[in-house]
Amino acid sequence: MTRVTAILGSILFFAIAPVTVAGIVPWWISRWQVDAAFFGIGPLRILGGVLIAAGLPVLVESFARFALEGLGTPAPIAPPRHLVVRGVYRHVRNPIYLALLAIVFGQAILLGSVNLLTYGAAIWLAFHLFVVVYEEPDLRRRFGDDYKEYRAGVPRWLPRIGPWSPTGIS
Secondary structure, three states: OOHHHHHHHHHHHHHHHHHHHHHHHHHHHHOOOOOOOHHHOOOHHHHHHHHHHHHHHHHHHHHHHHHHOOOOOOOOOOOOOOOOOOHHHHOOOOHHHHHHHHHHHHHHHHHOOHHHHHHHHHHHHHHHHHHHHHHHHHHHHHHHHHHHHHHHHOOOOOOOOOOOOOOOOO
C-alpha cells in the first residue's frame, strides 16, 4: 500500500468507524440531551469535557501513525505493513480504542447519561474481546519477535507513565 492510499484509506475508515462509535451512536442514544449531573456534582462535567478533549488528538494522531509510519490503516482489511510503535503507541498498545472510550465516557459524564455509560462498558468489552481474540494473534503472526518485544514492554490498556524504547524493532 502506498502512503497516499494508506492516508485515504485511514481517512475513509475514520469517517466510518470512530465517527459512528464515538459520534453517531452516542447521539442516537442520548440525542446529546443534558441530564442531571452524576451524583448531583455539576463540576464533574468538566471531567467529561477533559476526557473528550484528551481523546480526540490521541485518536487523530494514532490514525495518522498507521498511515504515515505503518503504511496501512487501522481497518483489519487494510492493516499496516510495519508495526507502529512510536508516539502514543510507546505508552499503550491500544490508543485508538482508549481514545474512543475516553470520548464516549466523556460524553456520558458531560451529559449525565447512564445509557452512555452502559454503551461505553459494552464497547470496552467488545474492544477487549476483539483485541484478545483477533488483533493480538494476528500481530504475533505478522510481526513475530518485534511484536513479542513490544507486547512485553507496553501494556494493553493502562498506559505506561514513561515511554517504552524498543531495542530490536526497526
